[in-house]
Amino acid sequence: MFILIVVLMSISLIGIIAVQLYWINNALESKQAQFKNDVQKSLGAATERINEKEISTFQKKINEIISKEGLAGTAELKQHLIQQIDTSTNTKITVGGTFLEENFKLTSDFLNHDSIIYKRVTGRTDFSKLSLIKSPDELFPKLDEQRFSFTRRYTEFDRLQTIEILNFVNNRKLIHQRLSNKDLNAIIKEELVKRNIVLDFKYGVYGSDGLATKLKSGYYTIDTKDSFKYPLFFDPLGNTTYNLHVTFPDKNDHILAGISNILLLSLFFIFIIIIAFSSSLYQLIRQKKISEIKTDFINNMTHEFKTPIATINLALDSIKNPKILGDDSKVLRYVQMIRDENKRMHSQVENVLRISRLEKNQIDLSKETIDLHDIIEDAITHVSLLIEDRKGKVSTHFKAIVSELPGNQFHLTNVVVNMLENAIKYSEGAPIIDVYTESTSKFFVFKIKDSGIGMSKNVQKQVFTKFYREQKGNIHDVKGHGLGLAYVKEIVEKHHGTVFVESEKGKGSIFTVKLPLI
Structure with missing residues (x-):
């Protein structure tokens, strides 16, 4: 029964500790997944900001150039006319347009003193709607005509045109000429802070061929296990040209800090369970041992008392003998024997009482x-x-x-x-x-x-x-x-x-x- 109790307690303790460790491991994995997700979102937002900032800055420069530069080459005038008749409502719709295409030459420092020819388009669009309503008198038909006209002038390059030019320009630039370490570091840091990640980090930008660029924080090498990767720039076909790698040296401390209270509480309770189990097991073994020792003690004490008691009984029986009663020397001898055996028993009892009083601090x-x-x-x-x-x-x-x-x-x-x-x-x-x-x-x-x-x-x-x-x-x-x-x-x-x-x-x-x- 004792062994069965110990085995059951041991199995229960191992099971409880295993469950606690399982939940702790799950909490760590969940925190790691959340951290990874937050970092990926932050890097995605950072790269989006970098791309948007590059496009808007480039578009602003081009528009400034357009407002100052002159025409180049020849201008071509184009016209088109679209007519449509709606038979159900007897309505005729006419749309006419006039477009002027002008070849435009862009030259600037950010093009490395090179130039590209692009088109600027201006145009005028006319819109008219004519309703034909038949009357009994066909000689005097009633005409209901509405005419609208508007002019749309393309005085600026649109976003697609800007991106197309930007891609042409970027193909002729190195990445550190497009983005500075200071701006990249600041944008990454701002996006991380938005998601409550206030940690020191190291970063590096690598090309699609795996070669390092000058965009990096100090001495940085890719750690495939702990680094987070996100595409930074794309080519006109949508392929990744550069990848941003970010590493957090204190990542584990940050993850543990998020669950430190629960982790410490779980470890504390595991420690208490182990202590309680060890103490209970120790007490069980100790009590079992004490029980065996006390059984030996009682047997031994019984034996120790048995001899003097038997001796005293024999001495008393001898004294009662009429032959002994008449012999004073023998009576005194048996009396002394009784006294010695009684003293021996008293000494043994006194030893037991003395150790008991010592334990209770009564001496x-x-x-x-x-x-x-x-x-x-x-x-x-x-x-x-x-x-x-x-x-x-x-x-x-x-x-x-x-x-x-x-x-x-x-x-x-x-x-x-x-x-x-x-x-x-x-x-x-x-x-x-x-x-x-x-x-x-x-x-x-x-x-x-x-x-x-x-x-x-x-x-x-x-x-x-x-x-x-x-x-x-x-x-x-x-x-x-x-x-x-x-x-x-x-x-x-x-x-x-x-x-x-x-x-x-x-x-x-x-x-x-x-x-x-x-």
Whole structure:
């Protein structure tokens, strides 16, 4: 069930993150498409303005020349007459026109001192409408005639004529003679600003053959991936003669800025989901582990209490025996046995309560100046009987120059006692223990080294965890309930110190405690 829950949570997390990333990617693609569309519209409007400006400027120059120049060549007079009769209304329509075609010579600087012959046309058009209405008296027919006349004078070149001349002229010019870098840059910038694109850009104009022109912003080369291309000028047949290429160095920043709020919000929620999932998974694993450790603890505590309770019951049964009641020495012996076993159980319960009060900050750690060398010697005295019983030995190597520091004498004594008992407990045969002290400018350091069974790297990570005990097969092969080193860690940290272990399997362990002198 635990594995199933973890798998389902993992699949859900991956799915949520995938959906979020999918929408983020869609938003980016949409923003990129919008940016591309806006740029294309801006370049289209810019090229249209450039073309229109060139035509209007050229037409204005030609008209100025026409007003000053004289006739060239001969003039030809042409006439035409169109008549049409509408039988349904008895109406005759006559349109007559007179046109004067004059050859006209254009010469100017913008033609490179060359000249072209063109025609200027003036004309007069007459329009008449005659209605024939029959009457009984055919001798006196009634005539209803309307006559209109107007004159249209072509005193200026029209747009098509101007474009035709302009194309002739442009074929003989280079593009930088038709358009300046300053004007091109200004027009592009204005059109981009109209569509809210306020970005630095680089541009370059290239011919249809792919060769660069002098119209470019500094050193510019075509970037086929990031540049935007738009035709700038066309030849008389409608083919592209030049292409405008524009590149935006900060394009990605601009696109991201447009969706930065949504993007950051999405990433923030993805981060929260990952943190929440990781925390939940961690708590699940931790609770599962704690549950297993507590089960071991309860089993071990049951075993620890079972022996003294059985001993007390046997002692009480023995005392009730009439033969024992008459022997004072045996009664006192059994009473002392009951007292020792009761004290042993009380000590175990006190350890459990002590670590619980520590976690809830219910223990008052009043501090005073104490000598750590005295504390260590006192702790060795507490475990001396255990060491003698195992035919072991404790050696001290006090090299600390300064051994006085602020601390709680009772709890620090218990710390050293627990560490010594741990060294005795996990030693095979006679325990050989060395205690080293040294001092630095800021810390008092003491180490407890044993020649016991040692521990693996994995055990070293767990050894200060509450209820944890290294097993050697049977759960009860080592006495204790996994609170001693957890208590050591809590007390050392309450004194603003640190404790850590160095060990190798089969070669013993070294527990090191660093306590601040001030």
